[in-house]
Amino acid sequence: MATLSHEALRLLIHEFGDPDEYFSEMIHAPSFVHGGRFESWYVRTSPCPERMVWQLTGGSEGPMVKAASMLRAYGGIGLDINMGCSAPDIAKTGAGIAWMGKPLAEVASLVRSVRAEFPARLSVKCRLGEDENYPRLLAFCRMLIDEGAELITLHPRLRRQGYARPAMRDYVGRLASDLPVPVYGNGDVSSAEDARSFLEKSHCAGLMIGRAAVQKPWIFSTISGLPPAASLTAPDGRVDHRAVSDFFLSRLRECQPEEFHISRAHRFFFYYCDNFSFAHHIKMRIQKTKTPDEIGGLLDDYFVQVEADRFSPVC
Ligand SMILES: Cc1cc2nc3c(=O)[nH]c(=O)nc-3n(C[C@H](O)[C@H](O)[C@H](O)COP(=O)(O)O)c2cc1C
Numbered sequence: 001m002a003t004l005s006h007e008a009l010r011l012l013i014h015e016f017g018d019p020d021e022y023f024s025e026m027i028h029a030p031s032f033v034h035g036g037r038f039e040s041w042y043v044r045t046s047p048c049p050e051r052m053v054w055q056l057t058g059g060s061e062g063p064m065v066k067a068a069s070m071l072r073a074y075g076g077i078g079l080d081i082n083m084g085c086s087a088p089d090i091a092k093t094g095a096g097i098a099w100m101g102k103p104l105a106e107v108a109s110l111v112r113s114v115r116a117e118f119p120a121r122l123s124v125k126c127r128l129g130e131d132e133n134y135p136r137l138l139a140f141c142r143m144l145i146d147e148g149a150e151l152i153t154l155h156p157r158l159r160r161q162g163y164a165r166p167a168m169r170d171y172v173g174r175l176a177s178d179l180p181v182p183v184y185g186n187g188d189v190s191s192a193e194d195a196r197s198f199l200e201k202s203h204c205a206g207l208m209i210g211r212a213a214v215q216k217p218w219i220f221s222t223i224s225g226l227p228p229a230a231s232l233t234a235p236d237g238r239v240d241h242r243a244v245s246d247f248f249l250s251r252l253r254e255c256q257p258e259e260f261h262i263s264r265a266h267r268f269f270f271y272y273c274d275n276f277s278f279a280h281h282i283k284m285r286i287q288k289t290k291t292p293d294e295i296g297g298l299l300d301d302y303f304v305q306v307e308a309d310r311f312s313p314v315c
Contacts, residue, residue: 007044008251014047017221029058029067052076059094069117078121115148123151153184173202192222214271238311
């Protein structure tokens, strides 16, 4: 996830327990190919180089193919082409979900050419598209597979849908039963129990967890049934939110360029603060801060004022 699934967040998640795969922030192919100033930060591999999936975005074939070829050097599980991002800034450049509306021959050519340059696992992240049209979605995914995609992740929402309505998870089940490759489901997973229910109902091969991985970086360890990390929990096993916040802010300073510190901290705490009783209030105050140190100070004050919020059970 752009601005979220960077190395600092991965290190925090790792402290609790790893997922099977870590999808990188989306890597903008033209910038990566041209050696943009910040690109090296997007391809850092800690804490589990062998679990990395590099997600690539771009609006035209040339840079995507070149970037795919360059990404071979970074190891990991594979490469994921983003055909699901509906952010207007991305889609208007022909990237993300714009691929789902292009002529099939153009998309097929992209996937075939990336496939030829990238020997490890090739996957594609999709949304439902412009409207609910399952035959068209199925034909699109079959074409991706014919051209070499080995895994499809579906975020079952339309292009125009934000997060207000629930993800239409039934579509994940339909694709999982109709496609000859593994399908990962994505959308609104909020707890280990919810993850289990999603898997059982859709029979998909795996789940991609987005926002909940930020709000509950322990969610993967909970799903695996692992005990929570001692360094970030109280002796009774409850999460110590102050320790988590300090850990994250320290890793952010170490693993991200200074120019990114405050924007990434704002983004992280936008989701993480949902663990707190006065989430809206503390979020708004954090969004106004100018440095990570200020955030640390605000949280220290918050935990003095709302002592009960400092610890909560892992769930
Ligand atoms: C801030 C933000 C950035 C995101 N960036 C990406 C991205 O770079 N690549 C991607 O495939 N999805 C991205 N997404 C979408 C998520 O991966 C996911 O599809 C969506 O949030 C639904 O899953 P969730 O309910 O588990 O969060 C992003 C979402 C958010 C909120």
